[in-house]
Amino acid sequence: MSAAQNIVVIGNGMVGHKFLESLVAIDDSKQYNITVLCEEPRAAYDRVYLSSYFTGKTAEDLSLVSEGFFENNNIDIKLNCKAESIDRSAKTVATSTNETISYDKLVLATGSYPFVPPVPGHDRDNCPVYRTIEDLEAIKESAKGSKVGVVVGGGLLGLEAAKALHDLGLETHVVEFAPRLMAVQVDEAGGTLLRTKIEELGVKVHTGKNTQNITDGDQCFHKMEFADGESLETDVILFSAGIRPQDAIARESEIELGPRGGISINDHCQTSDPDVYAIGECALWGGMIYGLVAPGYNMAKVVAQHISGTGTDTFEGADMSTKLKLMGVDVASIGDCHARTEGALSYSYNDEVNQVYKKIVVSADKKLLLGAVMIGDADDYGNLLQLALNGIELPANPEALILPAMDGMEKPALGTDALPDTAQICSCNDISKGAICCSVQEGAHTIGDVKAATTAGTACGGCAPLVTQVMNAELANLGVEVNTDICEHFAYTRQDLYNIIKIEGIKSFKALLEKHGTGHGCEICKPLAGSILASVWNEYVLDDKHIGLQDTNDIYLGNMQKDGTYSVVPRMPGGEVTPEGLIEIGKVAKDYGLYTKLTGGQRVDLFGAQLHQLPEIWKRLIDAGFETGHAYGKSLRTVKSCVGSTWCRFGVDDSVGLAIELENRYKGVRGPHKIKFAVSGCTRECAEAQSKDVGVIATEKGWNLYVCGNGGMKPRHTDLLAQDLDKETLIKYIDRFLMFYVKTGDRLQRTSVWMDNLEGGLDYLKEVVLEDKLGLASELEAQMEALVDTYQCEWKTTIESPERLKRFSHFINADEKDDNIKFVEERGQIRPASEDERLKNVDLIAVS
């Protein structure tokens, strides 16, 4: 066997890193000596989501390097190390740290650099660019003490950058040389609407502006002077006027470049020197630079296969269609959106009232879709893209594809059966229709399962509706009937029953069963109905007509333990407790000999209470000012908090105060499953809010609201739903979010799984909660208000009713205790005796 090959990679950006991942995944990397030269001070990170750095994500969050990746794969990564020159005859690379590294194969993944127009004054202070984390730091620095910011460049990245400046609180302007925004991807009418929408958000747009000089301003730091004689004063000028391939090192070593730059590559991504490859934004294929990440990833895979000799894939260009949300505005562009193909015809739809613009470009014979533009509503993107990419014949009236559905006119749906198995459904993760169908055949029958099995729809989420269509079609093909009935007694989903109960005003299980069910009910449908009845009408759960519906824990308002005893958890909003309160809990625990432990939700759990002791224990706790903690319910559990700005040196806001307010607001609200909250007083996040169903984090500018996280069996980090909120808006959004979950969640479905199965994902949830797309907001708020208004401490109600208390006795006809309950002592407290200890009958503690 020959000696290990030396592979040198210049650049550790997204594409360079994908190459490393692809190479080590294909082959045992130990047969290579891999050296990576990275000019930046940190290894690969996600540049696509760079702007999230301004909304709380850290450099670590953005990192693409899995733990131990370089070490485990024997890769020598040199940070802060620039490749200075290549000696192709000696096959070596010289570095800025004066090393000379020899290679057998060299991969150039040098990326691109932001183009800064050579306007006089472009090199003044406070003129940052937007590409690296260091650039973002510089932008943040420039924004300090500044009032006005200008982005030069109205393309995709320019608008992203404008959002960043806007988020930093600057009066934001966009200056674009072309007569419209996003001139490459969008036509004139689309650009006009995009401009209107962006200006409504408070960003001023100046198109057709040729900056000729930048000089000192009168009110601001800079003054920009335009060719038309006008000028604009600003404190920060952010250049985002396009990218240029980082090809200098190739030029100097006489590797062939394109006429306007870019390292020329063949279908294997080899440069004019067959031992040197180029991938990503520095590479020029077919006269084109691909400035998107997906084509770069493709090149990375092609090179990994070529070097290892394990595959014959070639790079054959890539589709540059895009769909994104720019400052909250949906923008999508597919293929030939400018109708440049010979004979191309177009249809357009422009709704100025709802601010939606759509255009499709079709072939001369109207049979094929060539391109499309969508502004304000890009829901059709997935279908249209598949029609275009797969050359599927269009319906007789192609205009119906973009017209809103009218009465009596069905929107022509793309039958996913028409798609070939190779059709790429998820472009972020390159998942084909075939792969999705395969996962369905292997048992993934929900959208959540399909996502987990294939990763389709887990990156931007834009393809989720299409993934669902493919899954449903495949289920139908397989003849799998997906039974969503909750049980044999009700041929309905939880959501159906919720709507039935609410709309028909049904107030008891009996009425529900008589009208909509069969048989007598079971341990699935009874607690489910009990929970929905509580969510909708909020009556006392132990009322005669509801008591038979309550499950193990609810029916005695305690958490049954393995030996039939219960645990008792008084509510401690926000985890705050007075010394007197704590002493009283301690006294109760001592008097009843209860095992005492702190919970993860910042309160005290008392174990080993027998049925007959529950009312006595609760009477004492209630007299001491406590309420039920609903630890037994599928309902709000706790709102955990850090100590916040009242005590903490780093606290930004009063997290404890907010936590108490939230806990008191939502206590007792029952839902599909338990609900946990947390509030952190600063971004150090000591309350771990990003692992909760609802997490709130204080920032300098208000509260950030995170949703749908979970610890537990399948941990999930929250998604940021809204940011910089005042308290009133925060509570309004939480009201809407919770009630929407209560209304639409499945039985025993936590918010994390609910979110993974929500068609449209986070964007859809934002539309419902923040933008009120479904027109439900006021109804959801009113429902929550009604629940808050009708709250009762169930234990207080119970101990006040002698009738109710009869049930809290082990025997209906005797005062004896259950002689099967046996404890032993461990670490100074009780615990249930093991089977062995019972048999031996030693050291058992007398049960009172």
Add this chain to the structure above:
Amino acid sequence: MTNFVDVCALNDINKDTGVCALVNGKQVAIFRPAATDELFAVGNFDPIGKANVLSRGLISDIKGQLTVASPLYKQHYVLADGSCLEEDVSIPTYSVKIENDRVLVAA
């Protein structure tokens, strides 16, 4: 041989729930299903969970058979004959009747 003991008033058992009675030293779970006017009496001991808790389980109709679902691990015990639908165990059954709105059990 059958020796009925008066354990409680019928109204001491909420409809669709159970209670536990001590009858001749035995723990008896008595159920009052909403589906019928009949009562059922079985052993209170859950042989899988190994605790005296069955009277606190939910009454559950499984394909037409009235059962109690164990509050611990949800196995179903048929009220009429004490058999378990999931595991190879069973629980005892007892005679129960209503007389003058009183509940009588023989165990």
